[in-house]
Amino acid sequence: MFDLDRWHEIFITISRNKLRSFLTAFGVFWGIFMLIVLIGGGNGLGNLISGQVEGITTNSCYIWNGRTSEAYKGFRKGRWWTVSNRDIEIIKAKVKGIEEISPLVLPWTPAQDNAVRGEKKGTFSVQGTYPNFNKVYTHKMKFGRYLNDIDLQEHRKVCVIGSRVYEALFNRGEDPSGKDIRVDGVYYKVIGVGDGNEDMSFNGDPRETISIPFTVMQQLYNYGENVDMFAIMAKPNFAVSELQEQIETILKANHDIAPYDKQAINSFNVEARFQQIGSLLFGVNILAWIVGFGTLFAGIIGVSNIMMVTVRERTQEIGIRRALGAKPSSIMTQIMSESFIITAIAGFLGISFAVLILQMVDLGLDVSGSGATVFQISFITSVVAAFIIIILGTLAGLGPAFRAMKIKPIEALSEE
Amino acid sequence: MPTIIKLENINKTYYNGSPLHVLKGIDLEIHEGEFVSIMGASGSGKSTLLNILGILDNYDTGEYYLNNVLIKNLSETRAAYFRNKLIGFVFQSFNLISFKNALENVALPLYYQKTGRKTRNKIALEYLDRLGLKEWAYHMPNELSGGQKQRVAIARALISKPQIILADEPTGALDSKTSVEVLDLLKKVNETGMTMIIVTHESGIANQTNKIIRLKDGIIESIDDNSEHNFSSFGFQNIK
Numbered sequence: 001m002f003d004l005d006r007w008h009e010i011f012i013t014i015s016r017n018k019l020r021s022f023l024t025a026f027g028v029f030w031g032i033f034m035l036i037v038l039i040g041g042g043n044g045l046g047n048l049i050s051g052q053v054e055g056i057t058t059n060s061c062y063i064w065n066g067r068t069s070e071a072y073k074g075f076r077k078g079r080w081w082t083v084s085n086r087d088i089e090i091i092k093a094k095v096k097g098i099e100e101i102s103p104l105v106l107p108w109t110p111a112q113d114n115a116v117r118g119e120k121k122g123t124f125s126v127q128g129t130y131p132n133f134n135k136v137y138t139h140k141m142k143f144g145r146y147l148n149d150i151d152l153q154e155h156r157k158v159c160v161i162g163s164r165v166y167e168a169l170f171n172r173g174e175d176p177s178g179k180d181i182r183v184d185g186v187y188y189k190v191i192g193v194g195d196g197n198e199d200m201s202f203n204g205d206p207r208e209t210i211s212i213p214f215t216v217m218q219q220l221y222n223y224g225e226n227v228d229m230f231a232i233m234a235k236p237n238f239a240v241s242e243l244q245e246q247i248e249t250i251l252k253a254n255h256d257i258a259p260y261d262k263q264a265i266n267s268f269n270v271e272a273r274f275q276q277i278g279s280l281l282f283g284v285n286i287l288a289w290i291v292g293f294g295t296l297f298a299g300i301i302g303v304s305n306i307m308m309v310t311v312r313e314r315t316q317e318i319g320i321r322r323a324l325g326a327k328p329s330s331i332m333t334q335i336m337s338e339s340f341i342i343t344a345i346a347g348f349l350g351i352s353f354a355v356l357i358l359q360m361v362d363l364g365l366d367v368s369g370s371g372a373t374v375f376q377i378s379f380i381t382s383v384v385a386a387f388i389i390i391i392l393g394t395l396a397g398l399g400p401a402f403r404a405m406k407i408k409p410i411e412a413l414s415e416e
Numbered sequence: 417m418p419t420i421i422k423l424e425n426i427n428k429t430y431y432n433g434s435p436l437h438v439l440k441g442i443d444l445e446i447h448e449g450e451f452v453s454i455m456g457a458s459g460s461g462k463s464t465l466l467n468i469l470g471i472l473d474n475y476d477t478g479e480y481y482l483n484n485v486l487i488k489n490l491s492e493t494r495a496a497y498f499r500n501k502l503i504g505f506v507f508q509s510f511n512l513i514s515f516k517n518a519l520e521n522v523a524l525p526l527y528y529q530k531t532g533r534k535t536r537n538k539i540a541l542e543y544l545d546r547l548g549l550k551e552w553a554y555h556m557p558n559e560l561s562g563g564q565k566q567r568v569a570i571a572r573a574l575i576s577k578p579q580i581i582l583a584d585e586p587t588g589a590l591d592s593k594t595s596v597e598v599l600d601l602l603k604k605v606n607e608t609g610m611t612m613i614i615v616t617h618e619s620g621i622a623n624q625t626n627k628i629i630r631l632k633d634g635i636i637e638s639i640d641d642n643s644e645h646n647f648s649s650f651g652f653q654n655i656k
Contacts, residue, residue: 004533005527005533012515012516013515016515316511317513317514319511320511320512320513321513321524321528322496322499323470323472323499323505323511324499324500324505324524324525324528324572325496325497325499325500325501325525325528325529325576326496326528327492327493327496327497327528328492328493328496329493330528408472408473409472410467410472410473413472413507413511
């Protein structure tokens, strides 16, 4: 039952010592604020990272050549070697568990203003890829399509351009499909525009990359049989690192590299890196919870402590009330309600303020206006937080309430 | 007049360090409408007796009937109920709640009877008016004089229409002029038929009452009828 008188009493006692009530409440406010902000921060970090690696297939691995670090079979150390088309064929034939193997040609530095269309031009990296690279690294398409097998078989001079390439070479809203652009002196027909906003990739930003058929690139850029890098994607139930070991053994045998040479072959295991990121995020989240809960608990203990002091200070008053006929239970509910009110008000304000801050961070980050939540906590999380506050607030009042209940009227009245 | 308080062989021992036998078998009967004072030196057990009468403290052996109800081994909740319903307290140090105004202090017992706010404030104002404190109803205790505070406390004791009023040195903190006023007030209350028990060590105060109970070392030394109010400050009854 809603008892106006009781709330009036509570309001009076809380407002009697405003500064103390405020400071106590601030402890709780800060505690829940920190907890929510830290949880939001942890989530946001995870969301940001997964946003950056969006499109990268996790069970994949990239392998490229390096310099030998051991002399072997009459070869000196420090020798350069190169992956060739033949290696790819052998690997495809010998290693089981490879879903896709996709060789890449990636010249390191593009020439100044290498991409031209009429008056417009820009400097963009060029890469030769196979259609199946789209499986290892999913490209979202804004216009058109990705490269296909026929493009490669027929050595078509076609290209897929990144979104920034499109912005540089085309008018806004213009359909680029079928239009020609000149890249490094050769004309290519644009067949698609990527829509990726991924920040993580292996040869510069995919938004600033022009992809052409692998076979075309190998010929036009005088690669012969050479491959700069290749990506593999494991079949389900195959560990990438195991496949990687087998591949490295094959490559070492083919190129007379010492089996114990650790530096001759470069690789990037996405799976392993993802696990690292995953455990890092897990650690960050655990830390967020520990620190957040620690702060919150400190606040709650503060409430409990202050209520203890209040009970002690109000011993005489409680004694008078008891002499006038207050039941122990009514004294107890009074103390608990006070603790509850302080905690609940401060806690709900803390939650609201934290949500507001996270929302502002999200709004600040969200330049594209998509309304995506990056740092904001879920509604469920906030409801759980509110419940935690209610429970902790009640618990905080429990100790002081029991102490108040034990006050005997005569002891209180004789204490003057 | 029917008996309102009946004590049979009440014993009370405190166990703080060495046991202290404070009340050593008190037998007492007080009738409805009596005006009684309990006298005794400090340590005689008079405060303990008052606490037991007020159900603020319990006793070890014996039996205490208040309004024909045996008051023994009550739960705190039950004790609170009886205190609220049957007993009005007046203390030496007034024991008003400092952050509540006179009206709210007076209304407090009714709050614990779950009387609505408007009703209890109305009743409280009536009682304050009766004690000549209507203008002071919304003043805080620290704005009142000692006599006014005690009158507020008396109003608070009366508001729940109790069976008995227990006053512990009600004039102890007041000057002599105010003491007389307060005592006159208590007398008037008694004249309405309210049983009144005053604990005091001042013979002058005791002499205003109709019956004087003297306590010494935990036993009742004497019970004197004082309806003539001719009791001298030396402890003798004047010879007519």
